Amino acid sequence: MTTPTLEAPPEPIPSVTSPRKGGKGRMPPGLKHSLPFYSFKPWVKLGSPILLFEHLLKTYGNIAHYRFLGTPIVFINDPEYIREILVTQANSFVKERTVRRMKVLLGEGLITSDDPIHMRQRKIAAPAFHRQRIAAYGDQIVASAVHQREAWRPNQHIDISAASMQLSLEIVARTLFNTEVTADIRSINDEVNTIMDLYNFIVAFPKIESFIHLPIPGIMKFRRSKARLDAVVDRLIHEHREAAARGEPDRGDLLSMLLASKYESDDPTKQTGMSDEQVRDEVLTIFLAGYETVANGLAWTWYLLSQNPAIEAKLHAELDAVLGTGPTQRLPTLADYPVLRYTEQVFAESMRLYPPAWAMGRMSTKPITLGPYTIPSGAHFFFSQYIMGRDPQYFPDPLRFDPDRFTPENKAARHKFTYFPFGGGSRQCIGESFAWMEGVFSIATLAQRWRMNYLGTTPPEVQAKITLRPRDPLMMQLIPR
């Protein structure tokens, strides 16, 4: 996930080479002058790169470029070029600078690290996210959703965005740490929120690592928050390690799995696990990557269902057919997961219109050829799940909410990289199976009992922060089914 901020100028990269003009090797079309020249235009607005990307797409087509302080930035809306970057030519790219600067928070965790560290960490972490392993979390997801639905009252007004965050936090607590939402979990949540509020400030700092010890107010606040965060996570790691040393059985949570996993190598001296520091980086990474994303995906789903009664009725029909009604109604179990196809299609279609990770970026480490274009080393590349998901080139009548776009036949008829809510290639979301299960079971368990009426008078506005959130509270009236 990434946030291409307009206010955050990329550091000049000395190795940027001028592309040849005209013929093969030319730059994609784009803005003639550097971005600040256009500051007065309505499509250049601090903190709103979606406006700029939409303008580039409309004006220049599926590949366009602009420059910012000498760095070329390419916006891509062509699925084949996206495949080139994420898969085919992936070795010629690293994460772009806003993600790299997040190392001050996430260290060398899976999101921020580069190869060879990333490859090793991914191998160690993979068993904890294996499909069969994730299956064990199904019951905990359902139990958390039951906890929420039992607390709801008929006609109650709730902010479904906040309620989805609460549900997702409980699921993270149970599945990552095997605990309820304790004071420790709340303080992790609070500190992460404090740090995320400082996110734009932090990523705007070129070479933030060099400034991290200076007495600058925002940085001091970050440092204090990070120190408290580390202390809580270190304590949880320590407790888990102690329990394992006492011979207590594997608690089955993700943290226990990460602590137990070893790097498989032909060389026995390299078959080691992670240090406590590496585990801490991964725990924070998983917390950050896996909590707000799913919560936002769910919140938008409830909004879309509230606006589309026929689709809501079809979802209810599936839930009633699979899980029963009245006194014979039961909770979803693992065996139901592959049967709840329409529920999954609803979640998929919701993430087309409101993708929690709304844009991604990379930086080239070599000159890159894409079709007729050659783009120099050190250029930045962005593509947006949000823009592509709403583009009639790929999704006819794009604003219509239609989960049938995700039947197996309709999916097979589209290019894979027209829909990439979880990214792709070797950096594809490691929590994808987890997220699908969390989405499907949460929707099923809550929609078995409740419908929602949207109380807003205008459609909610999106806020493209690190994830795509509703800008204001998403108020709903709860109606029992």
Ligand code: HEM
């Ligand atoms: C709807 C929910 C989610 C969405 C939309 C989402 C999206 C993404 C995307 C787009 C990436 C790739 C970023 C890039 O390549 O630049 C990613 C990576 C990642 N995600 Fe997720 N994610 C979700 C849920 C989760 C969950 C539940 C977890 C963990 C429990 C998780 C853990 C991670 C990690 C660790 C990475 C880095 C993987 C690597 O580089 O090896 N995510 N996610």
